[in-house]
Amino acid sequence: MCSHEPGSGHVKGRVVALSGGVGGAKLVDGLARVLPPDALTVIINTGDDFRHLGLWISPDIDSVVYALAGLSDPVKGWGRRDETWNFMEAIRGLGGADWFLLGDADLAMHVERTHQLSEGLSLTQVTARIACALGIRAQLLPMSDDPVATQLDTDEGWLDFQDYFVRRRCMPAIRDIRFAGAATAMAGPAVLEALADPELELVVICPSNPFLSVEPILSIPAIRTGLMRCAAPVVAVTPIIGGLAIKGPTAKLMRELGLEISAAAVARRYAGLIDAFIFDQSDAVPAPLEGVRFVAAQTLMRETPEREALARAVLAVAAQGLPLQRRTL
Amino acid sequence: MCSHEPGSGHVKGRVVALSGGVGGAKLVDGLARVLPPDALTVIINTGDDFRHLGLWISPDIDSVVYALAGLSDPVKGWGRRDETWNFMEAIRGLGGADWFLLGDADLAMHVERTHQLSEGLSLTQVTARIACALGIRAQLLPMSDDPVATQLDTDEGWLDFQDYFVRRRCMPAIRDIRFAGAATAMAGPAVLEALADPELELVVICPSNPFLSVEPILSIPAIRTGLMRCAAPVVAVTPIIGGLAIKGPTAKLMRELGLEISAAAVARRYAGLIDAFIFDQSDAVPAPLEGVRFVAAQTLMRETPEREALARAVLAVAAQGLPLQRRTL
Numbered sequence: 013m014c015s016h017e018p019g020s021g022h023v024k025g026r027v028v029a030l031s032g033g034v035g036g037a038k039l040v041d042g043l044a045r046v047l048p049p050d051a052l053t054v055i056i057n058t059g060d061d062f063r064h065l066g067l068w069i070s071p072d073i074d075s076v077v078y079a080l081a082g083l084s085d086p087v088k089g090w091g092r093r094d095e096t097w098n099f100m101e102a103i104r105g106l107g108g109a110d111w112f113l114l115g116d117a118d119l120a121m122h123v124e125r126t127h128q129l130s131e132g133l134s135l136t137q138v139t140a141r142i143a144c145a146l147g148i149r150a151q152l153l154p155m156s157d158d159p160v161a162t163q164l165d166t167d168e169g170w171l172d173f174q175d176y177f178v179r180r181r182c183m184p185a186i187r188d189i190r191f192a193g194a195a196t197a198m199a200g201p202a203v204l205e206a207l208a209d210p211e212l213e214l215v216v217i218c219p220s221n222p223f224l225s226v227e228p229i230l231s232i233p234a235i236r237t238g239l240m241r242c243a244a245p246v247v248a249v250t251p252i253i254g255g256l257a258i259k260g261p262t263a264k265l266m267r268e269l270g271l272e273i274s275a276a277a278v279a280r281r282y283a284g285l286i287d288a289f290i291f292d293q294s295d296a297v298p299a300p301l302e303g304v305r306f307v308a309a310q311t312l313m314r315e316t317p318e319r320e321a322l323a324r325a326v327l328a329v330a331a332q333g334l335p336l337q338r339r340t341l
Numbered sequence: 342m343c344s345h346e347p348g349s350g351h352v353k354g355r356v357v358a359l360s361g362g363v364g365g366a367k368l369v370d371g372l373a374r375v376l377p378p379d380a381l382t383v384i385i386n387t388g389d390d391f392r393h394l395g396l397w398i399s400p401d402i403d404s405v406v407y408a409l410a411g412l413s414d415p416v417k418g419w420g421r422r423d424e425t426w427n428f429m430e431a432i433r434g435l436g437g438a439d440w441f442l443l444g445d446a447d448l449a450m451h452v453e454r455t456h457q458l459s460e461g462l463s464l465t466q467v468t469a470r471i472a473c474a475l476g477i478r479a480q481l482l483p484m485s486d487d488p489v490a491t492q493l494d495t496d497e498g499w500l501d502f503q504d505y506f507v508r509r510r511c512m513p514a515i516r517d518i519r520f521a522g523a524a525t526a527m528a529g530p531a532v533l534e535a536l537a538d539p540e541l542e543l544v545v546i547c548p549s550n551p552f553l554s555v556e557p558i559l560s561i562p563a564i565r566t567g568l569m570r571c572a573a574p575v576v577a578v579t580p581i582i583g584g585l586a587i588k589g590p591t592a593k594l595m596r597e598l599g600l601e602i603s604a605a606a607v608a609r610r611y612a613g614l615i616d617a618f619i620f621d622q623s624d625a626v627p628a629p630l631e632g633v634r635f636v637a638a639q640t641l642m643r644e645t646p647e648r649e650a651l652a653r654a655v656l657a658v659a660a661q662g663l664p665l666q667r668r669t670l
Contacts, residue, residue: 065452065453065456066452066455066456066459067452092431095427096425096427096445098424098425098427098444098445098446099428099445099446099448099449099452101446102421102445102446102447102448102449102450103449103452103453105449105474105475106449106450106453106471106474106475107470107471107473107474108449108452108453108456115427116425116427116428116431116445116448117427117428117430117431118431119428119431119445119448119452120428120431120432120434120435120437121431121435123394123395123396123428123432123437123448123452124394124432124435124437126395127394127395127396127437130395141436142435142436144436145434145435145436146434146435
């Protein structure tokens with residue numbers, strides 16, 4: 013399904029992308045389409061993972077897998093295309109929990125993952141097997157095989173991520189965020205190797221929610237250290253355009269945390285880690301930030317060509333050669 | 342969905358039915374329709390239960406539940422009506438095991454059961470909850486909460502039941518049958534109470550496979566003892582009509598075990614336990630068997646009225662008053 017035209021990017025070596033769910037997955041798909049086969053490694057947030065009806069659900073891994081396999085639902089923005097909902101109707105009939113929507117085909121992912129995990133495989137191994145079965149050439153790495161749980165301190169108290177995100181539909185106001193388990197979590201087995209790879213030419217922070225999708229990845233000490241030591245430039249892409257988040261609660265959350273809702277504020281959040289920041293061409297150039305080059309691009313990705321164009325823009329920034337800053341993350 | 346017309350049977354007290362899957366479930370449905378509400382207890386074979394894709398599957402419980410809830414597929418003869426198969430297609434796409442067909446709506450049963458079991462509920466409790474959610478008034482009792490596994494010695498060696506029944510489509514010739522775990526399995530918590538209930542007026546052995554559906558139940562020592570001490574008459578219904586099994590491998594299995602394929606041979610298999618045996622009216626009257634009254638009836642149940650008619654015929658046999666034999670099971 014992916015074109016994998018060799019040499020169509022400006023980068024010869026390897027690229028690592030840090031990604032959450034939908035927005036990040038779109039850029040990951042664009043990168044996979046313009047990079048040579050096998051050049052892309054994706055480190056994926058697992059802070060949203062949870063157990064539901066006994067099934068292990070990894071929403072961000074699934075979003076990336078579905079995007080790369082061409083299976084994403086283009087209308088809903090999550091889950092699989094051409095989905096049916098007979099399981100949900102039946103589970104309601106049995107009095108089971110129905111607040112988290114599980115499509116009939118999507119269920120296969122959760123059942124198969126849970127089954128393989130129960131047989132002793134790691135989340136990294138399970139993800140690799142599923143990606144392989146679906147013909148995905150990019151290396152997909154959960155940030156960790158250890159449990160890390162994003163939790164939110166809200167005006168209703170501490171909530172688990174999916175309680176906040178799905179059950180409460182992001183309604184509670186957020187006061188604080190924590191990543192339970194992150195301090196002692198190991199990086200996924202190939203994550204540090206990917207960041208230390210001498211052929212690594214670029215690290216991309218995808219346009220995912222900085223607080224709920226990217227920072228859980230950065231909260232794992234070994235990954236943070238790996239990024240600090242990384243010899244390749246780090247380029248982030250804004251998830252905010254014109255003061256709005258493309259999708260999800262990023263803008264609402266920034267407001268509740270007392271932050272300006274802007275690409276510039278996201279760039280400041282990443283200051284010390286990134287060498288370049290891509291903001292949307294419809295926005296004003298952010299105020300200068302030490303060690304960060306700002307680059308304008310079309311960042312809204314409605315269709316596949318826009319994913320590929322943004323991927324090329326990201327690769328072009330790296331190919332221009334950036335003065336690498338001493339990271340202070 | 343069930344009519345539960347009080348008093349439409351000839352029995353005033355309680356009735357216990359021993360049942361396997363599809364054939365048994367049809368008579369169970371008939372009994373539930375003609376008996377007063379709450380008069381029926383069903384002891385269900387769990388020897389076919391197995392774990393598949395990490396899910397706990399109880400095929401005979403599901404068949405009884407679907408029959409009583411009006412959800413059975415009338416064409417396939419197993420599973421749910423109006424079923425869809427998108428999960429199966431997706432699991433194939435992931436390289437998962439696809440030899441056992443799981444419908445999208447049927448999956449809800451297995452996911453919910455597995456989830457509740459993992460939370461510490463017993464199979465008896467889970468079954469009661471599911472039956473309640475679906476508005477089923479009959480008391481559904483798994484024969485045991487302990488694992489009992491029907492296994493078959495075949496010309497391909499020992500096979501687990503579903504390996505033989507589904508994966509190998511009953512092709513291997515059977516030499517022997519065992520019920521692993523039965524000797525030490527406890528009867529389900531309410532099973533012995535049901536058999537010892539002073540208001541019990543009848544025990545029905547449903548037209549299920551004697552070897553693979555009824556004998557696993559009888560193989561649990563406490564249930565066998567409970568039946569031997571039971572004060573109510575025991576009436577069995579033939580699963581064989583005109584030398585053929587209505588469904589499933591009963592006839593093939595009888596041939597391989599060197600038995601005559603007839604209602605009479607099934608009656609002899611139950612000799613010492615039953616007081617009456619209902620054979621199909623299209624068959625000849627079996628040769629006399631000590632302590633067993635033979636009664637002819639229309640035993641093929643294509644539609645609901647035939648289920649109800651056969652249920653009434655079974656109740657009528659008991660209502661006539663049988664000379665109870667001393668059980669020698």
